[in-house]
Amino acid sequence: MPKTLTERTDLAPAGGGPGRPPVAKRVGPAVVVLAIVGCLAGVVVLFGWMVDETHFDRPCQQFDAFEAEVEDLPGVVSVDNERWVEAPAFSNPTSWMSVAVDQTGLPGVLEAACATDYPDPMTWSITVRTAAATEVSVHTDPEERTTVVDGARCPEFGFDVARMVDELDRVAPGLAIQPAIWEDDRFALVEVEEVTAGFTHLLPVVEHADDLLAAAGLGSDDVVEINSASLIIAVQPGESDRYLALLTELDDVYAVRSFWADGGGAASDGTEEVQVVAPLEHHAAIEDIIRSSGLHIADTPIRFIE
Numbered sequence: 001m002p003k004t005l006t007e008r009t010d011l012a013p014a015g016g017g018p019g020r021p022p023v024a025k026r027v028g029p030a031v032v033v034l035a036i037v038g039c040l041a042g043v044v045v046l047f048g049w050m051v052d053e054t055h056f057d058r059p060c061q062q063f064d065a066f067e068a069e070v071e072d073l074p075g076v077v078s079v080d081n082e083r084w085v086e087a088p089a090f091s092n093p094t095s096w097m098s099v100a101v102d103q104t105g106l107p108g109v110l111e112a113a114c115a116t117d118y119p120d121p122m123t124w125s126i127t128v129r130t131a132a133a134t135e136v137s138v139h140t141d142p143e144e145r146t147t148v149v150d151g152a153r154c155p156e157f158g159f160d161v162a163r164m165v166d167e168l169d170r171v172a173p174g175l176a177i178q179p180a181i182w183e184d185d186r187f188a189l190v191e192v193e194e195v196t197a198g199f200t201h202l203l204p205v206v207e208h209a210d211d212l213l214a215a216a217g218l219g220s221d222d223v224v225e226i227n228s229a230s231l232i233i234a235v236q237p238g239e240s241d242r243y244l245a246l247l248t249e250l251d252d253v254y255a256v257r258s259f260w261a262d263g264g265g266a267a268s269d270g271t272e273e274v275q276v277v278a279p280l281e282h283h284a285a286i287e288d289i290i291r292s293s294g295l296h297i298a299d300t301p302i303r304f305i306e
Helices: 024-053 059-071 103-115 161-171 198-209 209-216 240-252 279-290
Strands: 074-085 094-102 122-129 137-138 146-149 151-154 176-181 187-193 224-227 231-235 258-260 273-276 302-303
Touching: 024 240, 059 074, 059 094, 059 103, 074 103, 094 103, 103 122, 103 151, 103 161, 137 161, 137 187, 161 176, 161 198, 161 209, 198 209, 198 224, 198 231, 198 240, 209 224, 209 240, 240 279, 273 279, 279 302
Parallel strands: 094 122, 137 176, 187 224, 231 258, 273 302
Antiparallel strands: 074 094, 122 137, 146 151, 176 187, 224 231, 258 273
């Protein structure tokens, strides 16, 4: 007998039935979850870019042309530049120019920096090699250190760069020094590369602290900080001779290898102190010498490090 076909009534209709939700309803939550995960991943990446200060290049033909102009100046050894934006704004590009130049070519670089018609603020890093093999590096920030002279925007380092280079060439041959105005408006001379252990090579800088201050065009009542791996002092007005005598004796007689004061010797709790690296047998004598030095640190607590 032929089989009789009967209609199946237990199948869900094409659009979905009570036991089988529509596809759109099943996929919707998954899409939302994926979107949330994607947003969180994006936030993490963006935060990483912010923490690392990741640079995103924003080349500019006019800026590259200015780089080429500086590179052709007499005495210029090398030029490097970069123009970039950072997260999260990705706007207001930073323009940075780094120039290595010999002492005779420095005035031309400074003149070109003032004469350029490049419209954006610039960060400058200039390294000058002098006749006496002194290396002087200076840096400036575009937002805080730009002056306007006859309508031109000149990089403002906070002191007379050309005169400072000439004076360091005279008193600190062979050293690598970075003059700077720090956040507390203190004039600092920072040794970038320590040429020898100890601090005796910096004694000419201590001796001529007043001359260097004058060359910078700063007031005679300003403080000069001398900062290196083995020596940190702040020379107050009229103290250069006494500091020179103290440090010379500490090195010659008592084998002091490092001397940190005026912030460089602050203890972990922030208490100001003088820290000295010297042999144990000389500690008492060194303390007596410091106490009788007549310097502003004479009454500061002293901590010895062997």
